[in-house]
Amino acid sequence: MKIRDTFLGTKKSLTDRIKEAFGGAIDDELYDNITEALILGDIPYETAEKIMEGAKNSLKRRQMSDADAVIGAVRESMLEIINNSPAFGGFEFPCILLVMGVNGVGKTTTIAKIANYYQKRGKSLMLAAADTFRAAAGEQLEIWAERLNVPIVTSVTGQDAASVIFDAISSAGARKVDMLICDTAGRLQNKKNLMEELNKLYRVCERNGGAFHTYAVIIADAMTGRSNLDQIEEFSNIKKPDTVIVTKTDGSAKGGVILAIADKFRIPVSFLGVGETPEDLVEFDAREYVNAII
Ligand SMILES: Nc1nc2c(ncn2[C@@H]2O[C@H](COP(=O)(O)OP(=O)(O)O)[C@@H](O)[C@H]2O)c(=O)[nH]1
Ligand SMILES: [Mg+2]
Numbered sequence: 001m002k003i004r005d006t007f008l009g010t011k012k013s014l015t016d017r018i019k020e021a022f023g024g025a026i027d028d029e030l031y032d033n034i035t036e037a038l039i040l041g042d043i044p045y046e047t048a049e050k051i052m053e054g055a056k057n058s059l060k061r062r063q064m065s066d067a068d069a070v071i072g073a074v075r076e077s078m079l080e081i082i083n084n085s086p087a088f089g090g091f092e093f094p095c096i097l098l099v100m101g102v103n104g105v106g107k108t109t110t111i112a113k114i115a116n117y118y119q120k121r122g123k124s125l126m127l128a129a130a131d132t133f134r135a136a137a138g139e140q141l142e143i144w145a146e147r148l149n150v151p152i153v154t155s156v157t158g159q160d161a162a163s164v165i166f167d168a169i170s171s172a173g174a175r176k177v178d179m180l181i182c183d184t185a186g187r188l189q190n191k192k193n194l195m196e197e198l199n200k201l202y203r204v205c206e207r208n209g210g211a212f213h214t215y216a217v218i219i220a221d222a223m224t225g226r227s228n229l230d231q232i233e234e235f236s237n238i239k240k241p242d243t244v245i246v247t248k249t250d251g252s253a254k255g256g257v258i259l260a261i262a263d264k265f266r267i268p269v270s271f272l273g274v275g276e277t278p279e280d281l282v283e284f285d286a287r288e289y290v291n292a293i294i
Contacts, residue, residue, distance in 0.1 A: 001274040001282065007222070007255035007293050014041055014294045015071060022067040026059060034074065041293065042225035042256030047263040051077045075294050081263050082286040088243050088268035093123065093178045096169065096205045096212045100198055101219035102231055103186035106247035106273055108137065110219050111181050112144035114245075114271070116278035119148065123178040127152040128168035130161040130201065133185035141183050148278060151175070161185065161197065162204045169208045180212065199238040215242040217270075220261070222246050222253035229257070232265055240267065247273030250280070255293035258284075 021033035054077030
């Protein structure tokens with residue numbers, strides 16, 4: 001699957017709405033209509049306004065006034081917002097990825113995808129099952145590890161996640177693996193505990209990682225749209241994530257959450273999840289993404 005085949009719902013609705021709203025004149029009504037369409041595509045109001053400001057300016061400058069010009073201007077303005085936010089520069093090896101995100105967003109599946117991606121590029125991998133809260137979470141990761149033929153440090157439900165990660169780091173160091181990917185819990189008894197726990201896990205990685213670079217990777221589910229932003233904000237309070245991976249872009253998801261991440265948090269998006277198998281991961285590309293949504 002290619003990025004251009006993602007977010008198809010957004011593309012149709014945005015493009016159609018702009019064409020429908022276009023009565024021949026570029027006026028405030030048209031701008032309002034487009035802003036509304038952007039918001040319906042999961043773009044926060046302030047970001048939508050920013051996009052429209054940029055689009056208005058470029059249309060004025062170039063004195064263009066047809067529907068395609070409007071679409072082009074909106075597209076360029078979106079691209080500018082993403083390009084103003086830092087781009088993902090890749091992981092430095094050896095590294096530890098601490099993968100965080102609410103239950104069900106696709107953490108465990110994405111770990112299999114990342115492992116597959118880097119394995120294909122000649123890197124040695126190891127996994128750590130540090131989601132010890134949810135029963136069966138560890139087994140799910142073990143199944144992936146077996147299929148991908150990647151070593152895993154397993155755990156039992158209720159085990160201290162920090163001790164799992166601690167063991168995994170020593171094992172990864174001894175085997176000299178290039179990348180250790182740690183799964184974490186998406187839910188604990190309460191929110192405050194979860195944030196404290198993740199903070200602790202991050203510190204365990206930093207303190208004991210030695211030569212390993214530690215990256216906080218947050219997984220966001222495109223299907224849940226803007227409600228992801230609250231999660232990212234909360235995680236940012238403990239540690240600003242180094243990168244976001246957006247999953248489930250293959251369904252009827254709206255694409256706006258990526259613009260929101262760029263505009264509000266300035267966290268680079270590295271990959272998009274485009275399905276349920278380990279192969280279903282594509283590198284994020286700003287222009288392809290913008291072309292996919294409008
Ligand atoms: N369509 C689609 N489904 C996905 C994607 N990523 C994960 N899933 C599905 O989402 C569900 C939850 O994934 P899981 O990895 O268990 O989430 P976790 O609770 O965050 O670890 C599973 O059914 C996955 O197959 C994706 O990119 N596209
Ligand atoms: Mg999981």
